[in-house]
Every structure is written in C-alpha cells, then in structure tokens.
Amino acid sequence: MKELKIFGVVAFFSLLTYYLVEPYAHHAMHAKFDAQGNEIKIESHGFVYDGTTEAAASAVAISDLEYKIGKEKDAKLKASLEKKLTLAKDVQAKKATFWKEVATIGQLTGNAKAGEAAFASCTGCHNGLNMNMGGVIPPNLDHAGALYDENYLIALLKDPAMASNVDHKYADTMLHPMGSIKGTMSHQQIADVVTYLKEKKAAEPTAKTAFMEACVRCHAMRYDKVTQLGDIPKTKENIKTGHDIDAMKYAQKVAEEQATLAGYMGKLPPDLSMIIRARSEHFMETFIEDPQTQLPGTSMPRVGLSEAGYEKVHEYLMDIGDPSKPARDMAGPWVLGFFFIFTILAYLWKSHQWKDLH
Amino acid sequence: MAKIDKKAFPFSKQWLDDRLALTTVMKVLNTEYWIPKNINFLWAMGMVLAATFGVLVISGIFLLMYYVPTVEGAFDSVNYTIMTEVGYGWLWRHIHGIGASLVFLIIYIHLFTGIYYGSYKRGREMIWISGMLLFVLFSAEAFSGYMLPWGQMSYWAGMVITNLFSGGSLEAYSFVEWIRGDYVPAQAFLGRFFMLHVFLLPLIIIATIVFHFATLRLPHVNNQEGKEVDFDESARLWKEGTVESRKKSEVIPFSPVFLSKDIFVMGVYFILFFYLVFYNFDFAMDPVNFDPADGLKTPAHIYPEWYFLWSYEILRPFSKDVGLIAFAVAQVALFALPFIDRSPNVAPASKRGLFKYWFWTLLVIMIALTALGKLPPTDPVFAAMGLVFAVAFLLMGPALYIITKFEKKIEEGA
Numbered sequence: 001m002k003e004l005k006i007f008g009v010v011a012f013f014s015l016l017t018y019y020l021v022e023p024y025a026h027h028a029m030h031a032k033f034d035a036q037g038n039e040i041k042i043e044s045h046g047f048v049y050d051g052t053t054e055a056a057a058s059a060v061a062i063s064d065l066e067y068k069i070g071k072e073k074d075a076k077l078k079a080s081l082e083k084k085l086t087l088a089k090d091v092q093a094k095k096a097t098f099w100k101e102v103a104t105i106g107q108l109t110g111n112a113k114a115g116e117a118a119f120a121s122c123t124g125c126h127n128g129l130n131m132n133m134g135g136v137i138p139p140n141l142d143h144a145g146a147l148y149d150e151n152y153l154i155a156l157l158k159d160p161a162m163a164s165n166v167d168h169k170y171a172d173t174m175l176h177p178m179g180s181i182k183g184t185m186s187h188q189q190i191a192d193v194v195t196y197l198k199e200k201k202a203a204e205p206t207a208k209t210a211f212m213e214a215c216v217r218c219h220a221m222r223y224d225k226v227t228q229l230g231d232i233p234k235t236k237e238n239i240k241t242g243h244d245i246d247a248m249k250y251a252q253k254v255a256e257e258q259a260t261l262a263g264y265m266g267k268l269p270p271d272l273s274m275i276i277r278a279r280s281e282h283f284m285e286t287f288i289e290d291p292q293t294q295l296p297g298t299s300m301p302r303v304g305l306s307e308a309g310y311e312k313v314h315e316y317l318m319d320i321g322d323p324s325k326p327a328r329d330m331a332g333p334w335v336l337g338f339f340f341i342f343t344i345l346a347y348l349w350k351s352h353q354w355k356d357l358h
Numbered sequence: 359m360a361k362i363d364k365k366a367f368p369f370s371k372q373w374l375d376d377r378l379a380l381t382t383v384m385k386v387l388n389t390e391y392w393i394p395k396n397i398n399f400l401w402a403m404g405m406v407l408a409a410t411f412g413v414l415v416i417s418g419i420f421l422l423m424y425y426v427p428t429v430e431g432a433f434d435s436v437n438y439t440i441m442t443e444v445g446y447g448w449l450w451r452h453i454h455g456i457g458a459s460l461v462f463l464i465i466y467i468h469l470f471t472g473i474y475y476g477s478y479k480r481g482r483e484m485i486w487i488s489g490m491l492l493f494v495l496f497s498a499e500a501f502s503g504y505m506l507p508w509g510q511m512s513y514w515a516g517m518v519i520t521n522l523f524s525g526g527s528l529e530a531y532s533f534v535e536w537i538r539g540d541y542v543p544a545q546a547f548l549g550r551f552f553m554l555h556v557f558l559l560p561l562i563i564i565a566t567i568v569f570h571f572a573t574l575r576l577p578h579v580n581n582q583e584g585k586e587v588d589f590d591e592s593a594r595l596w597k598e599g600t601v602e603s604r605k606k607s608e609v610i611p612f613s614p615v616f617l618s619k620d621i622f623v624m625g626v627y628f629i630l631f632f633y634l635v636f637y638n639f640d641f642a643m644d645p646v647n648f649d650p651a652d653g654l655k656t657p658a659h660i661y662p663e664w665y666f667l668w669s670y671e672i673l674r675p676f677s678k679d680v681g682l683i684a685f686a687v688a689q690v691a692l693f694a695l696p697f698i699d700r701s702p703n704v705a706p707a708s709k710r711g712l713f714k715y716w717f718w719t720l721l722v723i724m725i726a727l728t729a730l731g732k733l734p735p736t737d738p739v740f741a742a743m744g745l746v747f748a749v750a751f752l753l754m755g756p757a758l759y760i761i762t763k764f765e766k767k768i769e770e771g772a
Binding site: 002003006007010013014016017018020021022024025028029222223270273274275277278279280323324327328331332335336339340342343346347349350352353354356357358 | 395398399400434437438441442446448449463467601604605610614615618619621622624625626628629632633635636637641643645646648649650658659664667721725728729732733734737740
C-alpha cells in the first residue's frame, strides 16, 4: 500500500537522524584518543582494585610520549619529553610494585580480634564527629566492610595516596591527611584490620547510609537536604522576628566547612542531586571506579567502593535525582494502552467515514 | 440591523444564528470546508501540529505555575520543585520537553511534504510564507524556552547565540549587551526570555497559526497529484448526497471525513509521543543541562537542540564573517522557495524530472548538516564534511533556479 511505503520513508529518515544526533554523536563526543589517534576504550572492571587501570593509564602515557619523541625535531623539547618519559616509567614501576605488594598482603590470613585492637587507633579520626582534619572530614567507617573492596582497603592502609590514585597530588610537599599511616603498619596488621572491617563492620547499609559514609563529606545533596556535614538539622524560627538563628549558625558552619574543603580540593566538589541525569551510566561506573580515567588529574580520590557498595550509592542517587521513575513505570502502560484503544476506535471511525468514497 | 426572529427562544439555534450566524460558521469552517480526496497521511500533519501546540500550551501552563524565573531559583524550581514536589509535575515537564522536540520533527515532515508535492506555488505562496514564519517563531519559542531551566547548556547556548548579534567583525558588543541587559547572560536576560517564552511569542504564534489557516482558504489544500480540482463542481456533487455522486466528487468535507483520518493519525502519533514521554525522554533533555549554569566553566561541547543543528553547522565551518552571512542566508533562503522555483508544474517531485533529485539531495544535505552540527569539529574529517555540506546547501538555491527554469511543462492527463 502506498501510504505504508510513504510511512516507511518518513520513519527511515527520522530514525536515521535520531541515530546520528543521539547515539552516534554522543559516542563521538565522549570518545578519548591517544596521541596516534587510536580510541581509548574506558571500561569498568567490576569494581576490583588491583592496579589494572593504573597500568593501562601508564601504558598509554608512555606510548604517547614515545610517539611524540619520535616526531619531535626540536632538541630542547625532545629532551623535556624524554624527561617526562623517564618519570612516567618510574610511576609505572612504582605502581606495579605497590599493587604487587597489596596482592601479597591479600594472601595473608588476618585475625579479626587483633584487627579490632589495631583499629582502636583509627577511631581517633574516624569517629563520626564531622571534624575537618587536614582539609576534609575523615569518613565514618561503620559499614566500611560492606561498602569497600577488600583489596582497596589493604592498599589504603599501605599507602592512602596510591590506593586512591591521587599520588600525583602529593608528589611534592602536600601531605595526604591520612598519609602518616604510610609504612607504619606491618603487613600482618593491615591484614588484621581489613579482616576486622570485613567481619565486624559489614552490616548492609541503606542506600542513603552508603552515600553518607562514602560521599557526603565532599558532596552535598541539597535535594535531600544533605550538606557536607550530613542531614540539615530541624530548627525553628523565632516567630516574633521571623529569623531562624540556629539555621543561620548551621549555614555558617557549612559555609566554613565548604571553604576548607574547596581550599583542599582546589574547588568545591559538586552537589550530586542531579548527577544521575547529568552523566551517563557508563560515566558514573567508570568514574567512581577510578576518577582518573574520565578526568585525568582530578583531585577526587578513588573511594574504593565494591560493586555492592556502588549499587547502594547508585540507588540513592537515583532516588534523589530521578524520583519519578516508579510513577512513570506505573502510569506508562495505562497511558499507552489508552492511546492504543483510542487509535483502534479512530481507525474504525475513519474506515466508516471513507467507506464509499472511492 | 439584520432581520431577527423576535420569537426565537434565547440561545436556541435560530436565536444564535440570528446573532452569530452559527450555521454558516460551521459550514465555512467544517462541513463545507472542502479538502481534496486524493491525499495521504502526510496531509494530517497540520492537525497533528495543532494538537501538539495545544499540548505544549496546556503543559506549559502547569509548569508556569511552579517555575521561578530567577537565576537563583530557576534550576531548582524545574529539577526539584516540579520533578519532586508537584504531583505529576514530572509528567508535565516530560510532555513539554518531548512536545518541543516532536513539534519540530512534525514541522520538518510538514515542510518537506510541502516541497515534495510543490504545495508552495501557483497561488499557494502565502501558505508557504506564513508557514515559514511559524517555523521561525517556533524556533524563537524553543530557544527562549531552552534558557529557562538555567542549566549549563541554557547558559552557554544563550551566550553563544546572543554573541552572534555582535555581527562578526562589526564587533557590536554594545548591541549584544543591550539584548542581554547585562555583560553576560544573567537575571535581566532570564527575565526577558521568560517573558518572551510564556507571553509574547505564544501570542504571536497563535495569531500566525490563524493566519496560516486563513491562507489555505482560497487556494485550498494541494493533493497527491498536484491536480487542479474544480472545487465548485465537486462540492456540488458531494452535496447531492448519493453514493454515486460522492464517489464522483473529488473532495471531502473537513468535518467529519477529513477529520476522521486526522484523528486516526493523531492516535498513532500520540502512541509514539507518550512512549517517548515515559520511556525515552533523555534525547529531549540534554544531560549537560542537568548541571546548573556556571559562568566560569565552559562545557566541552556546546551544541543546540537537534532541530537547530543544520543551521548551526552552516555557521560553523566558515570564518567568522562568512559564517555569519551564510547563516543569515540559510535562515531566509527557504522563505524564497516559491520564487526560486521557476517551474510551471505543481506536481509530486517524482514526476518533475531533475527536481526529484534536487529534493532528495536537499533532504540528505540537511540530515548530514544536522548530524555534523553535533559531531565534534575538532575531528578534521567531520570539519571537512561540514564545510562541503554547508557549501552544498548554499548551492542548492541557484541549482533549483536553473533546474526548474528548464523543467518541461507536464501536460494535463499525462
């Protein structure tokens, strides 16, 4: 039938345009390339932390530098590139050794009891009191065993800057707020503490708790009335003046915490209320697994969420950033069903009206 | 004063007819508004557009009740208040967003239908021109609306587009500031675009839609063969009312016969519409716009919504001044279509020799420009293709003039 043929042509060009401006253009826009123009595929590794992403990043950096050195004619620039190459190779070797050591510690059998004793010294900072220490509030570890990957926790106790893959930030004079721990614990002690966390701090958190422990000290969530200091407390205004002095005091505390944080991180980490709509699923996954893959040089540390931990955090981001999903899923079939029936009835009416016309 | 039946019961049919000529109005607008019979579903796009515009107005009214037109409040009023606190606020927002995108899809289908069947000439020039006017008005409406959520893309698209008014090497920055009411897009800018979007432009659009309908009245709607229908004779045959005479008549009344088909097409269209509203709305709400506006952080890629991409791509590949001129030409070129086309024929493109190839080439060029408008121009292949297609678009005008100048007249009945 002629009308169906015309419809086919219209649908073809509409879908072609859609394909080009949506999936294809977005892919092309977010693609990353190395110096030779080969696409670098950024993939999630299932939230396992063993130095794979670091090794891949080093390999690209080194091959990029080697390629540039091969093409560089100017002797001075060439020398500076070669210096960079030596540094990159150093970093590669350092990271490889580090993750090899982490793997060795992973082989040890930890003792939860001994770990608990050693953990007592951690609670000096990790106490849930919302005190800024060295730029940022130390995280509450009540559900650390459930939220974070075991290998990551080992790496963190061995060298926090290396584990969170922000060692470039601390290469010169700046000290990681938890940096004092580096080299002070024996491998057995590390294994003990991690075993303790995995056994005794592993109750399943709610989605919101997961976010509060893993993200909130840097990222506010204003659509859930959450600041860097946690839930905004309920306060009352003075009905005679209309002013809420407690709220003002709290706002000041938040502003001060944000100023310290921004000073430490270089900028204020963004509020995450809408992040689930602003970034793709793939970006969120790979970025949280290792922020350096998507934003090289960013000061955001890798937080070391396990896959289960990420799912919890993701659930909370969805709850706040896309709250209409349950309502959509409920109403969608009804509305579409209505229009199906509408269309069938309209077709019958149309057939009736056009019955004797030709 | 006209004769009035003084005994007529108030608000009875006679009473209303004496005062409002209701029966005549119904005839003129509905039961004796003649549409050719030889049409396909593409002829329903006008009513589909009217329906979509209605849906946009209604959803817009609901959104307007909660939207806050201030730079501090806009983003959260859209993304929090409407999406979380207002019952079914998300539904109105999705309908408004999808409607804004689909209205352009249908406009483009409507426009290419007009070009394909030659419905813009030989008495139908004003239909085309008023239609193009609506296209420009809808573009302004869409652009002003895109500013309102005050996300990153709102802000930066506003920055880029208002910058165009500096006129390239004219460097008329004071003019740009005059438009913005500030050095950069800020409160004055948002307030102005808010007013334009919810009041002035819709008002002008409604008036222009009425005008567009009026332009159809005398030349009548075209048909699939571009045939000159004898409307008086066909109307007479239809009104005779027998099955035989109605079969012989080449027309149908707008209501109910034409409308019954329109409503069926609308049904199919709204299935697609609400599928997108519930299950695939991301394409109409760019992720970048879910980051709040930040004048200190330019997004890596700034691009308009898909329906502006082809003209954006005509601007991009050239140097500053040439690009602006090309862009300006592209905006008005389609208005002149009825006068560039010198052919004596009103017929579908398939019967018009070289024009057939011209039509499909134009479609391909515009789709290519649309795609390239979003692809990163940092890629040398995309940049080169952008230039080729932009030049090709500009050459399509002269090409049409030459092709149609030599087009042979199609004999009646051939």
